[in-house]
Amino acid sequence: MSRAGDRVDHVDAETEDRIYESLRDKFWYPVAYSDELTDQPQSFVLCGKKLTVVRLGGEPVVFDDQCLHRGAALSLGRVVGDCLRCPYHGWTYDASGSVRGIPARDELAQHITVKLGSYPTCEVSGLVHTCLGDPIHPPPSVPEFDDPSYQFLHLDVYEWDCSMARRLENYFDFSHFPWVHDGILGDSSRPRVEDYAVERTGGELRFVAGPFPEFTDNVKNSPTADIADESVYGAMKRYRVFIPNAMQLNSSAGETEDYVLWVCLAPVGPERTRCFTYQGRNYGHGHDEDFMAFAQLVTDQDRPIVESQTPAQVPLKLPDEMFVKGADLALLEYRRWLLDLAGRLR
DSSP, X not given: OOOTTEEOOOOOHHHHHHHXXXXXXXXXXXXXXXXXXXXXXXXXXXXXXXEEEEXXXXXXXXXXXXXXXXXXXXXXXXXXXXXXEOTTTOOEEOTTSOEEEOGGGGGGGGGOOOOOOEEOEEEETTXXXXXXXXXXXXXXXOGGGGOTTOEEEEOOOEEESSOHHHHHHHXXXXXXXXXXXXXXXXXXXXXXXXOXXXXXXXXXXXXXXXXXXXXXXXXXXXXXXXXXXXXXXXXXXXXXXXXXXXXXXXEESSSSOEEEXXXXXXXXXXXXXXXXXXXXXXXXXXXXXXXXXXXXXXXXXXXXXXXXXXXXXXXXSXXXXXXXXXXXXXHHHHHHHHHHHHHHHO
């Protein structure tokens, strides 16, 4: 536990690089929303690696986005039967990455033993994930996602110019609520953050924090989502932070109403992050557009602040950053876990 103004001074540039490399191939990362992945290939970049994801035979597969023949992007191709066809010369690949067709000399296909680079995939809680190596934890999941009393909607995929850790920390950086989201998720006249405890369990950090003053004149915080007023109530926030890249937040909106924020991130590179965001709730059905607008508003408020943080990566030269006793405990524990991982996985 740090004292107010304490500094974490044992992280240098070499350690920071080790953290990024250790996270690269030991964890699952989201690559597509399940409901948006069809037999049309999608391209993406994960940790600087160009990849493509597509459904073959109804199942997601992830390949290197580069044909073995002449290097064309397979994400520009199309699915034929249960194979992915390259757009340049028509080479086809099955779900294992094996070459199944060479139109110019089809008799040669059976003699090609080299395979297209492919990666493990899975679908959990509305997301397709992949891993560049051998994951040390299962992919994160949200029980409410399969509960028929909850309705989940997702924002469009977006990318920010910041590290994955910077983006994830933003969600449980409690001190920013009354300033960046004043009048919605916080009150600048009451900025105090009360003490809370953080528990490590499995591949997660778990904590409950609050109460935080939130205003009810919006669709998220109005218990009925039909009648909003300008009152303020104390919201408790229950977190599950999945190391190193995902978070589930359950936030009370009434006595029985529950709002869920489900976020999963993927590093495009050390200083750019691809973001997948679901919001779910067991109330307010029929107000989808209002809920989407609310989530987008909060996201847009955060973006310029997070992208302005220097340095873009976390942690890096942390003697220049300070932690506030109690209020920043979750941030401190998250960074400590990253450092532990860097030590164990190098």
